[in-house]
Amino acid sequence: MSKTLPTSPFKQLIVRWRHWWRQQTPNRQDRFAFIAPLAAVVLFMAAITTAFWYLRYEEIVREQEVVRRDVEYAQQRLRLRLLDKQEQIMRMARDIANRETDSKAFSGEAQTLLNQSPELASLTWLNARQHVHASYASASNNSTMSFLTGNLVTHTETLNTFHLARDLQQPVYSQPIIEKRANAAPYTHLQLQVPIVSHNKFEGVLVAEYTMDGMLRFAVPNEIANRYAVSLRDVNNNVLAGQANKARPKVTEVLPWLFQTNEYEVPITPVGYALSLHAQAYRTSQGLIGNGVFWLVAVLSAMTAWMLIGTWRHTRRRVQAQQALVAETNFRRAMENSILTGMRAMDLKGRITYVNAAFCQMTGWTEDELVGRVPPFPYWPEEDRETLEQKLTQELQGDTTASGFQVRVKRKSGEVFDARLYVSPLVDARGQQTGWMTSMTDITEPNRVREQLSAAHDRFTTVLEGLDASVSVAPLGSKELLFANKLYRQWFATTTQGHLSLVTQAGQPRTLSASTASDDDSQDQDDGLMGLPTEGFTETKAENAEIFLPELGKWLEVRSRYLNWVDGRLAQMVIASDITPRRQAEEQAQMQAERAQSASRLITMGEMASSVAHELNQPLTAINNYCSGMVSRIKANNLSEEELLKALEKTAHQAQRAGQIIQRIRTFVKRSEPNRTPSDVTAMVGEAVELAGIEMRRRQVRLTQVLAARLPAVNVDPILIEQVLVNLMRNAAESIDLAQRPLTQRDVELKVLPRNEEGQAVVEFSVTDTGRGLPPEVMERLFEAFFSTKSEGMGIGLNLCRSIVESHQGRMKAENLYNGADITGCRFSFWIPVR
Template sequence: MSHTPPATTPPWWKRWWRRLPPSRQDRFATLGPLLAVLLFLAAIVVAIAYLRFEEIDREREAVTRDVEYAQQRLRLRLLERQEQLMRLAREIDNQALDTEEFAFQAETLVSQFPELLAITWVDSRRRVLSGYTSPSAPVALMRSVGSSLSPSETDGSFDLARDLRQPIYSRPLADNDPRSARLMLHVPLSEQGRFAGTVMGEYSVDGLMRFGMPPEIMARYAVALLDDSGTVLAGSLQTAEPVLSFLPWSTPSLEHEVPVSPVGNGLILKAQGYRTSQDIVGSGFVGVIGALSALTVWMLIGTWRHTRRRVQAQQALVAETNFRRAMENSMLTGMRALDMQGRITYVNPAFCSMTGWTEAELVGRTAPFPYWPEEDHELLHARLEDELNGRSTPGGFEVRVRRRNGTVFDARMYVSPLIDPKGHQTGWMTSMTDITEPKRIREELSASYERFTTVLESLDSAVSVAPLGSEELLFANKMYRLWFGTRGQGHRHLVDLAGNQPQPSMDDADPVDAFAGMPTGTLTDAGVENAEVFVQELDRWLEVRTRYLTWVDGRLAQMVIASDITPRRAAEEQAARQTERAQTASRLITMGEMASSVAHELNQPLTAISNYCTGIISRLQEQRISPEEMLVALDKTARQAQRAGQIIQRIRAFVKRSEPNPTLSDVAQMVNNAIELADIELRRQQVRLTPYVAARLPALMVDPILIEQVLINLLKNAGESIVQAGRPLGERLVELRVAPRQLDGEGVVEFEVRDSGKGVPDEMIERIYEAFYSTKSEGMGIGLKLCRSIVESHHGRMRMENLYNGTEVTGCCFSFWIPVAPRLQPQGSSDTAANEPLTDTERAR
C-alpha cells in the first residue's frame, strides 16, 4: 500500500516573495548587491576605527601616567620647601632665631632653590620683621622691614593660616601678566599658644615649571600650569585642532590635567601630546576602498534607475490613459462628437446622465436625435445644418433638451471642429451645459433688482453713487432727482459740504485716473462717515452719510445718502434753549433757597462796617483818635467792604445767564468758588465741610460756572440730607474730595461729595435722575437731572452710592469725573471745531 507524502508548506519568506509584483521583485533584487557593497565598506571602516581607538586608548593611558608622575615630582618639591619653611617656623617659635639669622637662612634657601622668590617673617599685625627677596623677583616683592602687608596681597591665606593654625597655600596671584604669577605659603607661628604671625614663602609658578618638571615629560608633551579659570600661568599648550579630526583614523588631541597637591584646585597641571603626522597609508587604503565601493554603488544605482525609468514610463502611459478616461467620466459638461455627416460617434457619461439615454443607444444615431423635443425639430434641424457647415456662433446657442422621462431642460451648446493628429478635420465636438438653474437664478436676480430699485425710489432720503473725481452719476433715486436733478453736481456739492472727498496726488498724476495708486482696499473697508450740513439751495439741514465702494465695473465709487433733518435740528435747538433756561433757573432756585444764609453772611461785614464808622465818628468828635489809629480803622472797614463785594460778585457770576463757554479752567479755583457759596448754607445748617483737593491738578476744558453749579448743588443736597437725618452736631460732616485718577486707561479728575445723612432709599435710586422727581417734599426734581446733563455734556459720568456700616446706612456719596483730554474746544478757537457735528449731550447744553 503506497502512501502519498504530505504537501510541505513553503517557508514564510518564499510566500512573501511570491506575493510581490515583478516590479517589486526587480527592485529588491537590485538592492541586494547594493546592500552587500555597503556592508563591506562599513565593515572595513569599523575595523580601521576599532584598531585606531585601541591605539588612542593606549596613548591616553600613557599621557595620564606621565602627567601624574610629573604631578608627584612637583608635589614632592613643594613639600620639601614647605618642610624647610616649617623648620624655620619652629626655630622662631623656640626663639632660636633672631631677625638677622632669619634673613641669612632665608637668603640661603632662596639662592639654593630658584623657584623661591622671597621668604618673609610677618608678625600677627601683618608687619614685616625680616626676610629676603631674590634679586630676580618683581619690584612689588621688595618689602622693607616694618612695612605692612595689605589683605589683598595675601588673598585671604594669611587669615586662614591664623584661623586654622596650619600651613596654607594661596591661589596663584598675578599682577598684570599671568606669566608672572606666584604662590604664597603661610606657615603659622605661635607664642605661648597665641598666633604670632607667619613665615611667608613666595614661589614663582614659572620657576616651579622650569625646575620642578621632569625633562622627559617636557620633551614628550606640551605642559602648562593653569589656574582654576583655565588661564595659562607657565608653559604652553597647543590650540589648533587636527585636520579631519572627525574621521575615525585621525589623530585626536591627547591631554590630561590634574590639580597640583598640596596647592589644590587653584593650580592645575595640564599636558598635551604633540601631534604626529596623519596616517597617510591608512587613509589612502580607506580612500581606495571607499572609491571602489562608491563606483560599484554608482553602477548599481545607474542600472536600478534605468530599470525604474522603464517601469515609470509604462506606469505613466497607463496613468495618462486612466486619467483621460476619468476626466471624461467626471466632467459635468456633456460632450458629443459628430462626424462630417452628422452621425454621433462619441458621448461622455455626463451627456448620457443629462439626457437619460445610454452610450450604446446614442452612438451611431443620426438626426432627429431622441433627446430632441418634438415641437423643436425644425429649429434643431436648422441648428444642426449650421453646425455641420461651420456657421455656429462662438458664444454658443441656447436650446431645449428632452430627457428620457419626458422632462425638458434648458441647455447651452458650444461647437468646435474636431482635428486629428495629422491636422485634418474629422468631425465636430459639441459641449452641452445645463443652464436651468443659472437661468432661474438670473431671473430671480432681475426680480430682486427690481424690488431693490423700488425700495430705493420710495425712500425719503436722497441716494446717489458717483465715481471719485468725476461728475458722472452712476445711480440716483427719486428723491435725489427731485432735489438736485439728474446730474452729478448735487452729489459733488454734498460731498464738498461734508468734507469727505479724498484729494488726488498731484505728483506723477495719471492722465487717465487721477486717483490711481490710492489704497482702495482701505477705503472700501472703512465705516460710514456722517456729517450734518446746511444746503442753502434747498433751505434744509441734511444728514450726509458717505461710504466708499467698488462699483460693478471695478471702479472706486462713493455713495452718498442725504436725509432731511431740518425738523430734528429745530427740536434740538429748542431743547438746548430749554436746558439752558433750566440751568439758569436751577441756579436762581439754589440762590433763593440760600437767601437767608447769604443775607446773614452779608450782615456780618455790613455790621462791622457800621461799627467801625460809628467808632471813628465818635472818637473824631471827642478828638481822641490819632491819624495812625484812623488809618487802621479805615483799612479794616475797607476789607469788610471788599468781603461783602466779593460775596455779591460771586452770587452775580453764579446766577448770571450766559452761553456755555468751555475754557481751560483751574480745578482748585472752581472748587474754592463753589465752597465760598455752599459753605454759607452749610454753616447755617451747622454742618462742617472738609475739602481735600490734590496738589498739581491738571487744567480742565470745561465751563467753570456749570461745574461750580454741580458742586454747589451736591454740597447743598448733602447738607439738607444731614439735617433731615437729624444727626447730632458732632456727626454733621460733609467731605469734598478732588483727585486725579486713571479710568479705562484715560486720565480723569474725580469730584466726590460724601455726607453723613440717611442716604437714598433703594427703591428711589433708579429714579433720582428723572426730571421732576425728588426725594424732598419741597424739591422740584430738576437739580440732579441738570447735574448729570452738565457732567455728560463735558464727556464725564456721574454715579451715586450709599455708605454702609454693616447693614446700617451711614451716608451717601455722589461722585463725577471729567476727562483731562480737551475734548471740548473753546468757542472760536478753530473753524474746524465749529463745523464738527455736536453730540446729543453737547446739543443739550
C-alpha cells in the same frame, strides 16, 4: 499523491525562496535584482569603514594611555621636588623656632636654598604680626614680592594663607597668584607658608614664593616637555605657565571618541586641586579622514554604486514608459467618464462617432443607441427640430462661436432641460480635421439662479430707491459713480461732486480725489490701494459725521465705510440722512435748557432773598452807625483827624463788602452763553461757598471744606458748576433744618478730591449732610423732571444739576449714609473729567 518538501533545511529554504520569487511582479523582481548588488556594495563600504574606525580607535586608546603615563610620571617628579623643598623650608622653620638661626644666618641659608632651587623666587620670614623679619629674593627670577608693602603683608591671598597656616600650624600652599604687569607678560607664582612654632606658640611663617615658569621648567622632564604641550592650570582651566596646543582638533557631536583631543590632566598633590598639570600631545597622524586608502575604497564603492544605480534607472525608464502609456490611456478614459460635461464627436457628415458617460447620463440614451446615429437625433425636442437642424448645418459649415449657444434637450424620459453647446474642430495627430467635437453643459440650475438673482437685484434696487437717505458708492481714485439712489440724484444729480463733497466735509480722506484724475481715463483709473490688503478697511465700522450743506440748506448725518466692489476694486459707500428737524429740535432744547438754568438761578436767589437781605443788612447797618457816630463827634468837636480816617476806612470796607455781595449775586443770576474754559477748581468752590454761606449762616449750619492740594484744572463753565454746588449745599442745609438736628449735629461737609473713574482722571465733588436722608421711593425718582419733595418746589433743581454735569461728560449720584440700620445723612456727589 501530495508533493513532499525536501528534508534538508537548506533545500527547504531554496524552495521557499523560489516560490516567493515567482509570486512577485516583474517590476518588483527588477527592484529586488537592483537592491541585491547595491546592498553588497554598501555592506562592503560599511565593513571597510568599520575596520578603519576600529584601528583608529585602538590607536587613540594607546596614545591616551601613553599620555596618561607620561603626565603622571611628570606629576610625580614635580610632587617629589615640591616635597623636597617643603622639607628644607620646614627644617629652616624649626631652626628659627629653636633659636638656632638669626636674621644673618637666615639670609645665607635662603641664598643657598634659592641657588639650589631655580623655581624659588624668594624666601621671606614673617613674624606673628605679619611684619617682615628677614627676606631674600633671587635676582635671576626677578621676584616682585608684591605681597609686601614696606615691611607689612597687604596681599589678600597671602593674608588668607597666613591665617590658615597659623590656625592649622601646618605648611599651607596658597591659590595661584596672577599679577599683571605693564608692557610685559603676567607674573604667576605660588606661595608656600610654613608656620614657625616654638613650644606650641605661633611665632610667624616662612613664605616661599614659587614661580610657575620655574616649576614647569625645572620639574618636568625634558623628554616629556618635548613630546607634549605641557602647562600648569588653575581650577578655571586658565594657563598659568607653559603652552597649550593651538592645533587641537575640534570635537564633533558625531562619534566624539574618534575625534577627541589626546590630552590628560592631573592635580599636583601637595598644592591640591587649585593647581593641575596639563599635557596635550602634538598631532602627528592624519587620522581616519586623511587616510588615502580609506578614500580610495570609498571612491571605488561610490563609483560601483553609481553605475548600478545608472543601470537600474535606465531599466526603470523603459518600464515606466510602458506603464505611463497604459496609465495615460486608462486616465484619459477615466477622466472622460468622470467629467460632468457631456462630450459628443461627429464626423464631417454629422454622424455621431463618440459620446462619453456624462452625455449619456444627461440625455438618458446609452452609447450604443447614440453612436452611428444621423440627424435628427433622438434627444431633439419635436418643437425645436427645425431650429436644431439649422444649427447643425451651421456647425458642419464651420460657422461656430466661441461663446457657444443655448438649446433645449429632451431626455429619454421625455423631460426637457436647458443646455449650452460649445463646438470646436476635431483634429487628428497629422493635423487634419476629421470631424467636430461638441461639449454640452446642463445650465438649468444656473438659469434658475440667474433669474432669482435678477429678482433679488430688482427688490434691492427698489428698496434703495425708496430710502429717505442718500446712498452713493464711488471707487477710490476715479471719477466714476458706481451707484446712486433716487434721493442722491435729486440732491446732487448723477455726478460724483456730491459724493466727494460729503466725504471731504465729513473728514474721510480719499486716496486720490476726483479732481486729480484725468477726464480721459477716469473709467480705467486703477485703485490707489490696488495690490494691498484691504481687509482692514472693509472690516472697520462705519464712521459718522454731521455736516451742513449751504447749497441744500440741510443738516446731514454722513456715514461712510469701505467695501470691495463686485469688480474687486476698493470703493467707498456714503449714506447721508437729512437730520435738519432733529438739529432744530436740539437747538431749541439747548435754548430751553439755558433758559431753565437761568430760571433756576433766579429761583435759587429768590429763595435766598431773605438770607441775602439779612447778609446785606449787616454792612449797611455798620455804615449807618459809623456815619452817625462821626457826625455826632464832629458836632461835639471831639474827633481827631486820625480817628476820622479810621472810621472812614471802616465805613469804606463795609460798603465794599456790600458791593461784593451784590456783584457776586448779579454774576450768578445773569444769563450768559455757556463758556467752557480751563477753570481753577479752588476758585469755583470758593465762589460757591460764598453764595451758599449766606443760607448756611441763616440756618445755623456749619460748613466743612476738604480740598486736595494741587487740584488739576477742568474744562467747564464755572458759573454752571457753581450753580450745581450752591443747589447741593442749599439742599443739604434745608435737609438738616427739616430734620431739626441739634447744633452739635448741624454739619455739611464739602469734599473735592482727584480720582480715577472709568479709566480716566476726574475731580470728584461731594456734599454730605446729617439730615434724615431720602426714602427708597424718592431715591428712584430723585432726578426726574418736575419731581420734588418740597411743597413749594418746582422739581427742576436736581434734574437741571444732573443735566449740567452730564453735559460736561460727568456723572452724578446720591446715596444714604447709615449707622447700622439708622440713616445718619445723605451724600450727593458728581465728577468732572480732567481734560
